[in-house]
Each structure stands twice: as structure tokens, then as C-alpha cells.
Amino acid sequence: MIAYLIRRLLYALPILLGVNLITFALFFMVNTPDDMARIHLGAKQTTAEMIQAWKAARGYDKPLFYNPAADGVAALTDTLFVQESLKLFTFDFGLSDSGRDIVADIRQRMGPSLALAVPTFLLGLWVNITLALAVVLFRYTAVDRMALVAAVVMMSISGLFYIIGGQVLFSKVLHWVPISGYQPGVEAWKFLILPVLIGVVSGIGSGLRWYRTLFLEEVNKDYVRTARAKGLSEWRTLGRHVLRNGLLPILTGVVVVIPTLFMGSLVMESFFGIPGLGSYTIEAIQGQDFAIVKAMVFLGAVLYIIGLLLTDIAYAWADPRVRFQ
Amino acid sequence: MAEILRVENLSVALRDGTEIVREVDFTLRAGEVFALVGESGSGKSVTALALMRLLPAALRITGGAVHLQETELLSLPEAQMQRVRGRRMAMIFQEPMTALNPVMRVGAQIAEVLKLHLGLKGRALRQRVIALLDEVGIPDPHIRMDWYPHQLSGGQRQRVMIAMALACEPEVLIADEPTTALDVTIQAQILQQLKRLQQRHGMAILFITHDMGVVAEIADRVAVMYQGQIVEQADTRYFLTAPKHPYTQRLISNALPQKALKPAPKNQPLLQAKNVRVWFAQRKGLLQRTIGHTKAVDGVDLTIRPGETVALVGESGSGKSTLGMAILRLLALTEGQLLFDETVDLATLSERQLRPLAQGDSGDFSGSLFGAQPPYDHW
Numbered sequence: 001m002i003a004y005l006i007r008r009l010l011y012a013l014p015i016l017l018g019v020n021l022i023t024f025a026l027f028f029m030v031n032t033p034d035d036m037a038r039i040h041l042g043a044k045q046t047t048a049e050m051i052q053a054w055k056a057a058r059g060y061d062k063p064l065f066y067n068p069a070a071d072g073v074a075a076l077t078d079t080l081f082v083q084e085s086l087k088l089f090t091f092d093f094g095l096s097d098s099g100r101d102i103v104a105d106i107r108q109r110m111g112p113s114l115a116l117a118v119p120t121f122l123l124g125l126w127v128n129i130t131l132a133l134a135v136v137l138f139r140y141t142a143v144d145r146m147a148l149v150a151a152v153v154m155m156s157i158s159g160l161f162y163i164i165g166g167q168v169l170f171s172k173v174l175h176w177v178p179i180s181g182y183q184p185g186v187e188a189w190k191f192l193i194l195p196v197l198i199g200v201v202s203g204i205g206s207g208l209r210w211y212r213t214l215f216l217e218e219v220n221k222d223y224v225r226t227a228r229a230k231g232l233s234e235w236r237t238l239g240r241h242v243l244r245n246g247l248l249p250i251l252t253g254v255v256v257v258i259p260t261l262f263m264g265s266l267v268m269e270s271f272f273g274i275p276g277l278g279s280y281t282i283e284a285i286q287g288q289d290f291a292i293v294k295a296m297v298f299l300g301a302v303l304y305i306i307g308l309l310l311t312d313i314a315y316a317w318a319d320p321r322v323r324f325q
Numbered sequence: 326m327a328e329i330l331r332v333e334n335l336s337v338a339l340r341d342g343t344e345i346v347r348e349v350d351f352t353l354r355a356g357e358v359f360a361l362v363g364e365s366g367s368g369k370s371v372t373a374l375a376l377m378r379l380l381p382a383a384l385r386i387t388g389g390a391v392h393l394q395e396t397e398l399l400s401l402p403e404a405q406m407q408r409v410r411g412r413r414m415a416m417i418f419q420e421p422m423t424a425l426n427p428v429m430r431v432g433a434q435i436a437e438v439l440k441l442h443l444g445l446k447g448r449a450l451r452q453r454v455i456a457l458l459d460e461v462g463i464p465d466p467h468i469r470m471d472w473y474p475h476q477l478s479g480g481q482r483q484r485v486m487i488a489m490a491l492a493c494e495p496e497v498l499i500a501d502e503p504t505t506a507l508d509v510t511i512q513a514q515i516l517q518q519l520k521r522l523q524q525r526h527g528m529a530i531l532f533i534t535h536d537m538g539v540v541a542e543i544a545d546r547v548a549v550m551y552q553g554q555i556v557e558q559a560d561t562r563y564f565l566t567a568p569k570h571p572y573t574q575r576l577i578s579n580a581l582p583q584k585a586l587k588p589a590p591k592n593q594p595l596l597q598a599k600n601v602r603v604w605f606a607q608r609k610g611l612l613q614r615t616i617g618h619t620k621a622v623d624g625v626d627l628t629i630r631p632g633e634t635v636a637l638v639g640e641s642g643s644g645k646s647t648l649g650m651a652i653l654r655l656l657a658l659t660e661g662q663l664l665f666d667e668t669v670d671l672a673t674l675s676e677r678q679l680r681p682l683a684q685g686d687s688g689d690f691s692g693s694l695f696g697a698q699p700p701y702d703h704w
Binding site (some may be wrong): 139140220221222223225226227228229230231232233240241244245248318319320321 | 426
């Protein structure tokens with residue numbers, strides 16, 4: 001297992017290199033260093049010298065992938081890509097293009113992100129699994145069919161509708177919670193409860209359908225019949241036997257996102273004005289702050305790879321057939 | 326002897342009304358093994374599931390009554406039926422490989438019945454689980470109880486199923502082809518075990534099978550099912566020696582060897598496998614170095630002539646299927662020759678060159694190879 005994990009971590013290096021390559025290529029296909037400098041220096045009188053100095057200070061004066069001015073190997077290494085992307089591997093994110101310490105920003109903003117993402121994730125999982133098991137209990141009946149129709153309807157509605165509809169109903173009309181914003185500490189729940197609920201509700205449609213399918217596949221297996229032959233009630237059979245086995249495929253889809261919870265939700269944080277890492281990334285893209293963009297994309301890729309590793313570990317933990325191989 | 330279970334006019338039908346089981350009548354007496362025999366599709370398993378009220382959703386009971394001593398089972402509310410299942414009437418199934426929950430330790434699966442029906446807990450529960458595993462012949466039960474089903478062989482898994490079924494000392498045990506999926510050697514052991522346990526606990530066994538050898542070995546009385554109906558019921562010795570119903574006569578004569586063995590043909594071999602080896606590498610460590618080999622097939626010679634049927638016999642795990650797959654080139658050969666028609670070596674052909682042969686364009690691909698377990702008949 002340990003050897004396997006080390007091997008998987010080594011595979012991660014070329015993947016991360018590839019992610020960086022694509023990030024750099026895409027970003028500079030759309031933006032030029034000159035544009036970035038103008039945006040950051042503001043609309044005031046900006047001279048060619050100021051732009052040159054801004055670029056030189058941040059390393060953007062070098063060519064992207066190939067430097068014809070340098071000799072030998074330096075033609076490949078004395079470039080924006082090599083100079084700026086290798087630092088990421090040591091998690092040295094440096095300063096943002098506007099001069100802020102990126103690591104400090106991340107530390108400060110991950111709190112609100114986690115406060116929103118973790119409850120949404122856990123509550124969503126619990127609600128979806130419970131609903132799916134309840135629907136499977138009534139399988140092939142009218143209850144099952146109605147639940148399925150409702151799930152498809154809920155899936156078909158855009159996530160934005162849930163957000164805007166929820167804000168209008170609970171904030172504008174009922175005045176139960178503030179429409180957006182954030183306050184650290186105990187008071188945070190007021191701002192979080194609506195986005196968490198909306199996140200859970202908007203996920204029910206697809207979650208219920210997916211988990212119902214997984215549980216239905218298990219429910220006709222031989223070992224479930226054995227459980228019934230023992231005299232277990234249907235609900236106990238589902239809860240003790242079907243759930244454990246149905247969880248195995250669920251793990252694959254679920255564990256992988258756990259590390260990325262930390263990255264926050266781009267959409268939710270923007271709509272509810274929560275100062276997390278999701279809105280941090282969106283603002284950086286809008287402000288053409290490449291230092292932040294490359295750091296966040298790199299971090300996302302690392303977390304995703306960790307998620308895949310955790311999935312393997314979780315699988316080995318949950319499935320004795322894998323564990324003993 | 327006292328009647329334990331009386332089945333009267335039991336009928337089961339599909340939702341569209343097609344009858345699968347028609348007015349089946351039989352009784353089970355204390356301490357006897359009653360065999361329900363018939364070909365697949367004759368309705369024997371459906372009858373058994375109907376007694377437990379565990380029919381799949383597509384089937385329903387359309388009439389009849391099932392009396393377990395004084396209790397009529399078909400009219401019981403589901404909650405009370407749950408107290409019958411596993412406690413007064415238990416069942417073991419055909420497929421030991423899939424009948425146990427793969428993610429639960431076998432001891433815990435047995436303990437579940439004891440907790441549910443007898444309310445056993447803690448030390449007493451553990452002791453009882455160990456005693457049950459010991460009784461069905463699982464070695465080192467205090468260790469194996471913490472194993473998962475996939476760590477046990479098929480025969481051991483079926484023993485675990487039996488332990489689970491016996492846990493609450495049921496009055497009736499329904500065994501639905503419990504040995505069909507097992508090697509013949511294991512089959513005999515399990516049958517003897519069941520017989521011993523039955524004598525010790527004095528329960529009645531409803532034994533479902535299509536194997537006349539098994540009937541001869543274990544049953545006291547036999548009922549034959551054909552197209553959803555019981556066509557004959559008799560004591561086993563009369564049944565085997567003087568069957569009355571034409572279907573029963575056919576069933577029994579089919580179970581006997583049909584014809585004298587004929588000498589093997591002498592013409593040129595169609596397929597000659599020479600010194601076939603299929604080894605699987607065992608890898609280990611960070612660099613996945615090969616540290617040894619699992620020798621699934623190790624130096625086998627085999628000749629098949631046109632029109633001939635060659636039976637490949639051996640226990641499960643002996644390499645029969647691996648050899649078959651290697652001959653079809655579905656597995657890579659480690660070493661060896663596969664001479665087809667005395668000219669082509671299948672082992673050296675590329676995927677593309679194999680294709681016309683696989684489609685049967687070579688004309689005479691009429692030899693065949695059967696994998697089978699030993700021996701076919703044993704009565």
C-alpha cells in the first residue's frame with residue numbers, strides 16, 4: 001500500500017506539469033503582459049517605461065516557452081513558464097500581481113470557504129442517501145415513480161434559479177436571513193444557512209437519482225435475499241446490508257471532492273458575497289492577476305490528486321476484498 | 326412421525342396470471358429429509374421461496390395454505406413472518422459465492438440472526454457463533470469468524486450459510502440446491518454434514534435438487550415437480566427403483582450413463598497442445614519487480630481429434646479454464662505450442678492472423694473441449 005501510494009504521488013508530477021502548461025498557454029492566449037500591466041497600473045498616464053518596469057518586476061518580460069535570446073539550455077529555462085511554474089511545486093506562491101501575499105490570502109479566506117462547503121457536503125450526502133434508501137424501500141410503487149419524476153424536475157432546473165429564488169423568498173419577502181455578506185465568528189451561521197440549504201436542495205435531484213440506481217442494483221442481489229431469510233425487516237436489510245455495499249460506488253464519486261471543498265464554490269461564494277477562495281479565484285480572473293490564477297489552479301490540481309488517492313485508500317478501507325489483496 | 330410443515334394447494338403466478346406453481350401439496354415430518362426434484366424451471370425454487378414468503382416482486386402467491394405446526398404462514402402479517410424466518414424456518418441457497426454479504430465478517434453475519442431472534446449479546450453471542458462454526462466443520466472458528474466471505478472457499482462459505490441457518494435451531498430447513506455450485510468432493514462432505522446435523526437437531530429438511538445422486542444419498546422421501554406441479558411422491562427407495570410417472574422414469578433413466586464408451590478415434594489430431602505453460606507473474610514493491618510466478622498451467626500436453634469430445638477434469642483451481650482460455654489465445658502463453666491442423670502454430674500467430682480461424686473460416690473446426698468437474702455421476 002505504501003509503495004503504491006508513493007508510486008501514485010510520483011505519477012502526480014507529470015500531471016501537475018501538464019496542468020501548468022495548459023494554464024500558462026490558455027492564460028496568455030487571452031491576455032498579454034502589456035494588458036495586465038495596464039489594468040494593474042490603472043487608467044492614468046501609463047508610460048512604456050512604467051509598463052516595462054511592472055513586467056520586469058514580476059518576470060512577465062520573459063518569453064512564455066522559448067527564449068531565442070538565451071543560449072543553449074537557457075533558451076528553454078530562462079522563460080516565463082519555467083521560472084514561474086517550478087516555484088509552485090514548492091508551494092512558494094509568492095506575491096500576487098498587485099503585491100499581496102498569496103499564502104496569507106489563502107489562509108485568511110479558507111475559513112469562510114470551508115464553513116460553507118463542508119456543511120453543504122455533509123448535509124447533502126446525508127439527505128441524498130436517506131431519501132434514496134426511503135425511495136428504494138417503496139421501489140416499483142407509485143411513491144417511487146413520483147420521487148423519480150420530482151428528482152428529474154429538480155435536476156432540470158438551473159442552479160441559478162435555486163439561488164435567486166431562495167434569496168428572493170427568504171431574504172426579500174420573508175426577511176429571515178441577510179441576502180448576502182459574511183461575518184466571521186458565531187454570527188456567520190446567519191449568512192451561511194441559506195447558501196447551505198440551497199446547495200443541498202439543488203443537489204437532491206441528481207443525488208437521489210444516482211443513489212437510488214446504486215441501491216436498486218444491490219437490492220436484488222443474493223446476499224440481500226439471505227438477509228431477508230434471516231428475518232430482518234426490510235428497513236434493517238436496507239440499512240445494514242444494502243447501504244454498506246451501495247456505499248462502495250458512492251465513495252468513488254464522493255471522496256474525490258473532499259479535498260477540493262477547501263477550494264470553495266465559485267458560484268455560491270460570488271452570489272452570496274462570501275469572502276472565500278472561490279470568490280478569490282473569480283476576482284483574480286476578472287482582474288487578470290495571473291499570480292493568483294496559477295496558484296489556485298495548481299492548488300486545485302494538487303487537491304484533486306489527493307482526492308483520488310484518498311478514494312483509493314477509502315476503497316481499501318471499506319471493501320475487504322480490496323483490502324486483503 | 327409428527328407433521329411439521331403442511332403445504333396445501335399452493336399456487337404461484339406471475340403478475341400477468343401465468344401460473345408457475347400449480348396447487349402443490351406436500352407435508353414435511355419431523356426428522357426427515359424431503360427432496361423436491363425436477364429440472365430447472367419446474368418451479369421447485371419458487372415453491373421454496375413462496376414458503377418463506379420471499380418471492381421476487383414479479384411473482385405472487387395466488388392460493389393455498391402453508392401450515393408450520395399450528396401457524397398458517399400465508400396469512401401472517403409481515404412483521405410476524407419476520408419472526409418465523411431464520412428462527413422457525415431457515416433457508417440456504419444455491420450460490421455460496423454470492424449469498425453472503427461481501428463486506429461483513431462471517432461471524433457478524435451469523436451473530437446477526439442470534440441477536441435478532443434470541444437476543445444474545447457479548448460473550449455468550451461470541452461463544453455461540455464459535456460453537457456453530459465449529460459444528461459445521463470450519464477449522465479454527467475463533468479466527469475464521471473474523472474473516473470476510475471472499476477469504477473462504479466455496480465449500481466453507483456454504484458451511485457458514487448452514488451455520489447461519491441452524492443458529493436458532495429452526496423446525497424446518499429449506500436447502501435450495503445447496504451443493505450444486507460446489508465441487509463433487511466438497512458436495513459429498515456438505516451432504517454428510519447436513520445429514521449429521523439433521524439427526525442431531527431433529528429438524529425437517531426440504532431439500533431441493535435436480536441431481537438424482539444427491540437424492541439417493543440424502544432423501545427419505547421424494548416429490549417430483551414437472552411444469553409447476555408435483556407429479557409423483559414416494560419413498561426414496563421405491564422412487565429410484567420403481568418410478569411410476571413417465572416423466573420420473575425419464576428423469577431417472579437420463580441420470581444413468583446412456584451408452585457404452587466408444588474407442589477414441591485414431592485419425593490425425595486437429596489440435597495438439599504441447600508443453601503449454603501459463604504463468605502469472607507475482608509483482609511486488611515500488612518498481613513492481615517480478616518476485617515469482619503462479620504456475621496456473623505448467624507443461625500440459627493435450628490432443629484433440631476431429632469429431633472428438635475431450636473432457637478436461639479437475640477440481641476448481643486446478644487450471645482447466647486457464648488452459649481452455651490459453652488455447653483460445655484469450656490468455657498469453659508463457660511457453661508452448663498449439664499446433665492446429667498439424668501446420669499452424671496458434672501460439673505464434675498475431676491477433677490479425679488469428680481472426681479468420683476464430684470466425685471458423687478454416688473449415689473443419691469441429692473438435693471440442695469441455696471443462697468439467699469430477700466425476701459426473703457418483704451413485
